[in-house]
Amino acid sequence: MDALAGLLDGPRARGAFMIRACFEPPWAVRIEDRAPLTVMLMVRGEAWITPDTGEPLRLGPGDLAIARGPDPYTCGDSPETAPQAVILPGAECSYPDGRPLNGSMDLGVRTWGDRLDGSAVMLIGTYLWQGEVSGRLLDALPPLLALTADVWDCPLTPYLMTEIVRDEPGQEVVLDRLLDLLVIAALRTWFSRPEAAAPAWYRALGDPVVGRVLRLVQDDPAHPWTVASLAAKAGVSRAALARRFTELVGEPPMTYLTGWRLALAADALRDTPDTLEAIARRVGYGSAFALSSAFKRVYGVSPQDHREHRERGA
Structure with a gap:
């Protein structure tokens, strides 16, 4: 991507x-x-x-x-x-x-x-x-x-x-x-x-280290990424990746990954009839319960409420 x-x-x-x-x-x-x-x-x-x-x-x-x-x-x-x-x-x-x-x-x-x-x-x-x-x-x-x-x-x-x-x-x-x-x-x-004045994460895609990590996360959000595994792919230490990623993107790697996964889930809830379990596994959560908990914490509503709201809006 x-x-x-x-x-x-x-x-x-x-x-x-x-x-x-x-x-x-x-x-x-x-x-x-x-x-x-x-x-x-x-x-x-x-x-x-x-x-x-x-x-x-x-x-x-x-x-x-x-x-x-x-x-x-x-x-x-x-x-x-x-x-x-x-x-x-x-x-x-x-x-x-x-x-x-x-x-x-x-x-x-x-x-x-x-x-x-x-x-x-x-x-x-x-x-x-x-x-x-x-x-x-x-x-x-x-x-x-x-x-x-x-x-x-x-x-x-x-x-x-x-x-x-x-x-x-x-x-x-x-x-x-x-x-x-x-x-x-x-x-x-x-x-x-x-x-x-492109956003920080967009500009960071041009960085040889952070850009590679961003593409890995965006292309395969379901992979069980950790800071260590991303650092290994980028060829740097965990500390170096965490420091450089936060400096260029404005948030730590795992925070960015969570936001990306939840955004994809929100889109899937709007665009597809897929079950919450199927969406959860597609975006990197082990279960519907895990996705639901993270989704409600960030968006303030349950995935089901989010889907129903979108359907009413449509």
Whole structure:
């Protein structure tokens, strides 16, 4: 597992909210959906993304922005334009006074706005809920980031423009995978930028000792790893590994391993019908009881409660 694969193992869209937004100035939309991750790709015209705290961000043709929830923001033709609509959790829409929009801004299949031929066109993809593994990714991102067309070129844009308005069998799955590809392409570019400020464990993957240990843990979490066995694989002493790992990653090796195993378990509880016993053995716990105890200690809820909560959310 390479560094980026380890970081991106988690954001897999499932029934993501994807639309083509078409507007003619003046226009503005208030985003209060608390979504964990939203991608905005400007196809035509320009838009301003204005967070409640921080500086407004301008997008031109070909530019892309990623907003990390749950903080709200406003997207419009100008930071001064008052919102015409509010996007709420669950992709619900209302007027600013709370009245439901009732589809009054629908312009066709996955197309929304005030004019189909509007001078501003933006493709928007939203992950509606967060998987626990992707929490490491979200922690690595600023609340709002942008990639301008001069630093990245997205070959997916024409395909997305075509697919987002199609209404074919299995189309939701196609769009989910395209959104994943768009995010991976964007973040691969972002993390190569000096301003990205990648997390400590991501940077540590480049270290010859700690990077090897991180890959061993990520690739085979079910193995009964100890500090001694990891140190032997890395060719250093236990003390040297513990010191270097903690210095570069910010936590001891076994603490990191526990967090990784529990994150994988949380994802499996969300994504699969597997029994707790099967999940426990897959992520390195000897029994369902051992996993349940560790899970509740870290997450504050039992694995069963976590699964039921995810099912209700889905």
